[in-house]
Amino acid sequence: MEVFKADVAIVGAGGTGLRAAIAVAEADPSLKVALVSKVYPMRSHTVAAEGGAAGVVQDHDSLEYHFNDTVGGGDWLCDQDVVEYFVAHCTEELTQLEHWGCPWSRKPDGHINVRAFGGMKIERTWFAADTSGFHMLHTLFQTSIKYPSIKRFDEYFCVDLVVEDGRCQGVVVIEVATGRLTFIQAKAVIMATGGAGRVFRENTNGGIVTGDGMALAYRHGVPLRDLEFMQYHPTCMPGTGLLFTEACRGEGGFLLNKDGYRFLQDYGLGPAEDKPRNKYMELGPRDRISQAIWHEEKKGRTISTPYGEVVHLDLRHLGERKLRERLPLIYELAEEYMDIDPAHSPIPVRPGIHYTMGGIYAKLNTETPLPGLYAAGECAGNGVHGANRLGSNSLVDIIVFGKLAGVEAAKFSKSTQFSNPAALETQAKAVQERAIGLVTKTGGKEKHSVLRREMGKSMENGCGIYRTAAEMQATCDKLGELRERYKNLDVEDKSNVWNNDWLGALEVGYLLQVAEVVAHSALNRKESRGAHQRLDGYEQRDDANYLKHTLAYCTGDGPPRIEYQDVVITKSKPGTRAYGAAGDKAEQERKKEAGHG
Amino acid sequence: MTRSNAPLVWSLFGAGGVLAALVGPALVFVTGIAVPAGILMSHDLMSYQRMFGFAQSWAGKIIILAVIVLFLWHAALRIFHMLHDFGIHPGVASKLICFGLPFLCTVAAFYWVLPI
Amino acid sequence: MSAQMDKRRPYVRSMNSWWKRDPFFVRYMVMEATSVLVALYAVILLVGLLRLSQGEAAFNGWLGALESGPSILLHVLILVVFLYHLWSWFKVMPKTLPMIFVNGKKLPADTITYTGVLLAVVVNLIVLIILV
């Protein structure tokens, strides 16, 4: 088996992985970086992000506001030390991207322009029209080419970590073009594999967002944290789940029910005004809006379509000119995919799974409990987003913590030596055999596409916007069944060259494991918080028992073991999470209280 | 990377292309259709005397040269590309044909028009 | 493992008659082919020049040849080709100019093309008027 030695191996070349790679290269050009990605870097799903990235720039804004929005938005499940670090580094990282060439939209005077985003008190979302993630990713990819120490492994699929002596010492990868396996021996490994939205059926995520890194870390004993918090985005295309960015609402779009009524005012987000107002109405947080749509459906005030119930995203009043300038991609999506001209008709939308708040348990400095393994970006559960991520916080999460992971992994790799490859190679060979065994095995009966579909459906039934114990239990049972059936898999394609039937089978294996963690973590959390909302007697937030992170541990061939861990609270005591006029009132009261106390 | 010498011919190609668009149709119509067929215009327009007189003036010489030479070079580059497009890759032979001939014609044009 | 490497066997397709594959390419080739008649016209003029330099009799011979039926037909064809050249030249023009901004908006390609065509038509007419 081929062996490649790297000081730092990075799995994933989305925004996180690329930023980490550059950070290692800048920290010490003599460190060799292996940057692995199952797709060419610019295909990574960061490319799909539309709306923008948050960083405080306006004079009347402050880090404290950004902190409060994030912690409140996360329903106080955020680790506040992490959030403090985060908000303090967003702007600097966005400026760094500007220096590297990112074409951020500008004000007439040449300064960065910012737009409003849901749940944010002040406009602080940097944007490049509505292709912000695309531009960030390409800027990072192209900049990474400058550094000769970064050796890319494009279209190499990671099948496992190699753990020896209690530390992570490398990864085993499949070269997609040849089916050949390579062992990348590394002193430190960074996981940057992105989210797991594909455990659900209707979602905004790309086909590659299959939670691979989470499952791999989990198998090696690293707990997955807070995975029950899966974000529904309220405005997705019925059927495909493609996203209409929150910026649609940031620019002033309305959400209407079947009577043309701005229903959000009935859900504590009002009063309704014509102009967008931060944290009011359509600029409320995603979880609240998705939940409101769910209630509208129950009240029979939504519109029926072949793809389910929808509400209307109304952009007509913004006018074609502004739409073409600020939301060109959205315009195109509506026109091409739905045959709708958003300047003249409202767009039917429904909630779809969008973002994985939880992930591989990582501390503030991105290290995981497994020495030598770091995690950052959407695959990490570092506690920055709590129970609900605010729009435009993720694109900064990936660069702030991507960079930090690079710096930390570089430091770690310098403090350690390569160990004797012999023992590692035995392990790597075993991994190889297992991976190849999946293809060469005959007599299986199950198709991975079938398992994937059943999983997605079951997740939607049990772990949707609102959850009950009975439904969650049914999903847990179903996932247990799928876990068993997976053992009886048959991979139809037996070839070596570009066999993505094989890779698809591996991905379904990852997905099933992550799905099980999501479902069991959800079932065990007997309260409602952020994106986890229950209808079976646990409708309230329960800080006494559940102001805690979920930690899910792998138990081998079975459901996860669930443990809990305290949330780090530094300066923001859990309060009422309110938006609209109620939010203003709550804030005033909090201030008063702080003044008295 | 070696610098391409394409700009030499390309400049002439471009100039020829513009000229062919701006005056080509009118010229073809006059010299090839209207005058010879006597439609709308009299034969006199292209009589030996008029033409000779025209070619005697410096302005005349320049116009004649510009039209003939630039048209030729405009065509030369396209023909060169076409050979390539048909799978005859740029080699000495195709360069000789595509650029050698127009070069000879250019020399000839100068040689013939200057003494007039 | 190098045995597996050999399994990769990229297949390279032929470019034979590529220009027949798409109407767009056919149009491109027609545009390129205009050059043959442009060259022919230049050569006709060049011969005229030679004849002019050889004296009146020679020149009249050339004029005579122009008056023949086939020659006139050929020139009609050449005229068509020049007109197509005119059109296609300005059709490509927007690609060859740097972007032009008017009031912060990019000048649309069609505007450039039509302006060019209009200009060419006017210049051709002026030439005609001068000559007549």
Added chain:
Amino acid sequence: MADTTKTIEIEVLRYRPEQDKEPFFQTYTVPFEDDWSVLQGLQYIKDDLDGTLSFRWSCRMAICGSCGMMIDGKPRLACRTFLRHYHPNKLRVGPLEHFPIERDLVVVVEDFIRKLESIKPYIIPKEPRKLEQGEYLQTPAQLEQFRQFSGCINCMLCYAACPQYGLDSKFTGPGVLALMHRYNADSRDGGRGERMALGHSEEGFWGCTAVTYCSEVCPKDVDPANAINQNKMGSAIDYFLRFVAPRGAGK
């Protein structure tokens, strides 16, 4: 989901290097909905009819650039081309032209990536700036000078459209040259001189014969033909100026 009544025949070019000597067409009958893209049709084939069919895809929303292929002879993104436009006729799908076929609809793209890497596609600062100094100022008008060219999703449709690339793959090609122009035209950048050696060469701008089909097929209106051809004049001027002022503009 709505009732599926319509079906369409999709002929897919298959090539499995380990068993096929050369590519051949295989026909699949696919039930579809009106809003289905060609990509969804292929996914249906892969999931339900034939798991051995290989193709690249990810975002489904015309932004990742993975799913470029020849659809009825035209280079298109499969995720942004809809089956209803072909129904009731059948539909032919093949791998992108001008690239070697790796397998089925997957082409070898290493050449493209190598080219992309070769043009220094990153800011080479005109004036270095520290993070503490904040962002470079860039007016919307300056942004407009390159914004369009920065929209390239690397889908390579333009390469499948460009016969000059097909005839001679040494030509750097539309997408990458557009990217080169994108950096040259950025007010923050001072690296034009370093990049133009390639630009001035036969492999650069001069390999283009202005076919312009590249711009026609580009799904993001990058207009690579413009990026290339607007540089020819400058390159030509530079060619001649060199003799007048040997250390002349732009090198």
